[in-house]
Amino acid sequence: KLEEFLNFKQLKTSLKEAILLDYYTAGFCWAKEMNFSLIQLSGFMDLLNFLLENLSDNHMTLGDNLKELGKAMAGIGETDSERSGDLNFFSIEQAKAVIDYLNISLFKHYKLYEYLFHSPGEELVISNE
Numbered sequence: 001k002l003e004e005f006l007n008f009k010q011l012k013t014s015l016k017e018a019i020l021l022d023y024y025t026a027g028f029c030w031a032k033e034m035n036f037s038l039i040q041l042s043g044f045m046d047l048l049n050f051l052l053e054n055l056s057d058n059h060m061t062l063g064d065n066l067k068e069l070g071k072a073m074a075g076i077g078e079t080d081s082e083r084s085g086d087l088n089f090f091s092i093e094q095a096k097a098v099i100d101y102l103n104i105s106l107f108k109h110y111k112l113y114e115y116l117f118h119s120p121g122e123e124l125v126i127s128n129e
Contacts, residue, residue: 002028016116023105024048030101039089044098047072047087051106056117062110069102 002024008017024045031044047069054060054068076088076095090098106113 019116020052023052026105034094034097036094037089040094043087043089047098051102052113055110055113059118062107066107069099073099
């Protein structure tokens with residue numbers, strides 16, 4: 001289903017599509033295991049996509065992307081609606097878990113994702129044996 005939703009057409013021959021499908025699938029499964037509500041699950045998947053787009057489209061460094069994550073998570077757990085961000089549907093404990101997950105899934109491997117998005121073209125795969 002995610003393959004269709006992400007509109008991946010070359011999954012069997014594109015290493016980039018296969019890696020991204022794996023990343024989104026792992027994130028989705030983790031969020032389901034956390035028993036996130038539908039709105040939390042949607043917000044989490046948006047956050048995954050936002051951070052990857054920062055890396056792929058905006059060429060953000062690790063430090064800049066971490067700052068963006070901080071802005072997105074700002075105000076979680078606060079009652080003042082002016083301070084709370086777009087992700088205020090997460091509890092403080094859930095927000096900590098999300099940050100931990102992002103650390104092990106994306107930020108620890110940031111250089112690999114930079115290479116994936118910004119290396120010279122992919123090698124052509126002729127067969128999927």
